[in-house]
Amino acid sequence: MSEFLDAITGGLQAGLGYQAIFFVLLAVGLNVHFGYTGLLNFGQAGFALLGAFGVAVSVVRWDLPFWVGIVIGLAAAVLLALLLGLPTLRLRADYLAIVTIAAAEILRLVFRSVGATAVTGGTRGLSGFNADFVALAPWAGGRQYDILGTRWSGAQLWLALVGWTLVALTSLLVWSLMRSPWGRVVKAIREDEDAARSLGKNVYAYKMQALVLGGVIGSLGGTVYALGLGSVNPDQYQNANTFLAYTALILGGAARIWGPILGGTILLFLVQFADTGLKALISNGIIPESLLSPTDVASLRFVLIGVGLMALLVFRPQGILGDRREVMLDAR
Amino acid sequence: MPAEPSPTTGSSAFHSGDAPRRLAQTALRSVPWEIGVAKPDPAVVVDGVTRTFGGLTAVSVDHLEIQRGGITGLIGPNGAGKTTLFNLLTGFDQPDTGTWSFDGRQLGKLSPHQVARLGVVRTFQLTKALSRLTVLQNMLLGAQGQRGEGFFRALVPGVWRGQEKANTERAMDLLARFKLDAKKDDFAGTLSGGQRKLLEMARALMSDPKVVMLDEPMAGVNPALTQSLLGHVKDLREQGMTVIFVEHDMDVVRDISDWVVVMAAGRVIAEGPPESISQNRAVVDAYLGAHHDAPLTVEEEDQVLAEAEREIAREENLDGEVFSSDVPPQERTEK
Numbered sequence: 001m002s003e004f005l006d007a008i009t010g011g012l013q014a015g016l017g018y019q020a021i022f023f024v025l026l027a028v029g030l031n032v033h034f035g036y037t038g039l040l041n042f043g044q045a046g047f048a049l050l051g052a053f054g055v056a057v058s059v060v061r062w063d064l065p066f067w068v069g070i071v072i073g074l075a076a077a078v079l080l081a082l083l084l085g086l087p088t089l090r091l092r093a094d095y096l097a098i099v100t101i102a103a104a105e106i107l108r109l110v111f112r113s114v115g116a117t118a119v120t121g122g123t124r125g126l127s128g129f130n131a132d133f134v135a136l137a138p139w140a141g142g143r144q145y146d147i148l149g150t151r152w153s154g155a156q157l158w159l160a161l162v163g164w165t166l167v168a169l170t171s172l173l174v175w176s177l178m179r180s181p182w183g184r185v186v187k188a189i190r191e192d193e194d195a196a197r198s199l200g201k202n203v204y205a206y207k208m209q210a211l212v213l214g215g216v217i218g219s220l221g222g223t224v225y226a227l228g229l230g231s232v233n234p235d236q237y238q239n240a241n242t243f244l245a246y247t248a249l250i251l252g253g254a255a256r257i258w259g260p261i262l263g264g265t266i267l268l269f270l271v272q273f274a275d276t277g278l279k280a281l282i283s284n285g286i287i288p289e290s291l292l293s294p295t296d297v298a299s300l301r302f303v304l305i306g307v308g309l310m311a312l313l314v315f316r317p318q319g320i321l322g323d324r325r326e327v328m329l330d331a332r
Numbered sequence: 333m334p335a336e337p338s339p340t341t342g343s344s345a346f347h348s349g350d351a352p353r354r355l356a357q358t359a360l361r362s363v364p365w366e367i368g369v370a371k372p373d374p375a376v377v378v379d380g381v382t383r384t385f386g387g388l389t390a391v392s393v394d395h396l397e398i399q400r401g402g403i404t405g406l407i408g409p410n411g412a413g414k415t416t417l418f419n420l421l422t423g424f425d426q427p428d429t430g431t432w433s434f435d436g437r438q439l440g441k442l443s444p445h446q447v448a449r450l451g452v453v454r455t456f457q458l459t460k461a462l463s464r465l466t467v468l469q470n471m472l473l474g475a476q477g478q479r480g481e482g483f484f485r486a487l488v489p490g491v492w493r494g495q496e497k498a499n500t501e502r503a504m505d506l507l508a509r510f511k512l513d514a515k516k517d518d519f520a521g522t523l524s525g526g527q528r529k530l531l532e533m534a535r536a537l538m539s540d541p542k543v544v545m546l547d548e549p550m551a552g553v554n555p556a557l558t559q560s561l562l563g564h565v566k567d568l569r570e571q572g573m574t575v576i577f578v579e580h581d582m583d584v585v586r587d588i589s590d591w592v593v594v595m596a597a598g599r600v601i602a603e604g605p606p607e608s609i610s611q612n613r614a615v616v617d618a619y620l621g622a623h624h625d626a627p628l629t630v631e632e633e634d635q636v637l638a639e640a641e642r643e644i645a646r647e648e649n650l651d652g653e654v655f656s657s658d659v660p661p662q663e664r665t666e667k
Binding site for chain 2: 173176177180181182183184185187188190191192194195196197198199200201202203209325326329
């Protein structure tokens, strides 16, 4: 029983920690792209990488204050979005998908290349850039705090607070945009670009604005992750993160303000819960070790998540918050 | 041109009491039935527009004028280039050569949304209802010059709320006219095919267009709804809009058009008032194929005659009564 409680508190901590915030912010950005505008961005990890390295490189290499680094990261994300959007947004949706997936990979490979070591630290990455950020915490960063059976360091708690505030602010921004006429145009573009064009809407400009907005939100996710971990490494921003963020978005419900938030939290909770739970079951002898060794748990939990996601798509394709009628309209 | 109201025959009671003023019809009465003829008051002028897809010339129009305030029907067999011409005129496609203008303003090189903002809106052959938006949201999208459609102004509701309210009222008026007001909160994707056509037309009207281009507005619509759609199209003319529409149903074309343009194989092959079209030789040829009932030429006649004579001659030969040129008489007697 106590193991079960441990698994739950462990899951809670993961679902509220900086990793969850990372995925939630990625998913909020993807929600703008995919959920509302219908853009297929498969390279959200690239935006996150820029957000992370913006802070790290600015502080470590250029001796700038960390908040300048955040701004630099955001600016880089805007630039990336423009660069990706200019050639592809006039074309069909799949072209953006291909280009973004390639761009994310190119960014990661360039950042970890030997030639870039002087700036990005290459495969070893950079560390020691979050001290100023932790120092801003209104409480002692080094102390441990116990909240509802979960244990947080002061620094983690501070980051979670800032991170969830960011989630709240970006979600508020997305919400206020989507209920406005701007959001209506963007949703019309998702439904049918040509119809929007025939009604006098500059589809290209709207798609570009949406791409930049979602990319910038995604880069904030990378910044939070980097500040939480205290180090950056290009290989942390593999494109698998993009797909996990998509998972979170679809799990929660696309084109819903709370969808990515709920989805990201639940996804991280489940991953951690499955991990702790399975390990506990093995150590109790309920699952014989000949069947499953503790080292296999790390990969098995993702298998379980995958199976669960498939079941979700079969039985509840609209996600947790979605409207089934709305999703079924597409299946005509 | 004379502008006095002239009551027309055969138009159903579609408007609120007042007799329809078919100004365009009156104006076009004295126009000769010739291809590329100049109209008294053209809204749209097309000049030398061609569009090829590989080796196929989809559209090749030398000169075409569309009368302002009238309903111009665009007909032609499948593949005649009607929809391609629509796409060119509305900026959805770019021609290889040629220019076209609206109200004297050149439209070449403009993108679709710029054309739409000038007041030339279109509907599509395959209806483009925005499925996962409600009917009312569909309508509101049609409104032009919305302040809340800018990224930053969208964040300040005070800037656009008043305009939004006015637009909503206008949209509800239009929806009531098209009998869709009860469905305003339904997803457009749940509407029937005919209702989608109505919605698409109503949405186009939200932009206060000057020219409305309807691509097969009656296709796939049941007869009862066709009548109401027809009424709405006539209404547009009464409000002074210029209507260009593509249609295959000749009864519909005859009923509502002031002028008909016939296309075949990318060219305009005839134009004139609807009653002139059904007798037009080129039109009948285009629809039924040339030479379907053409009289024989002199050579053909001679050939047929000669054939028949030879046939008769051969038959008589077998009876052995008449001298035949190909078999000598001696041989026959030996047999």
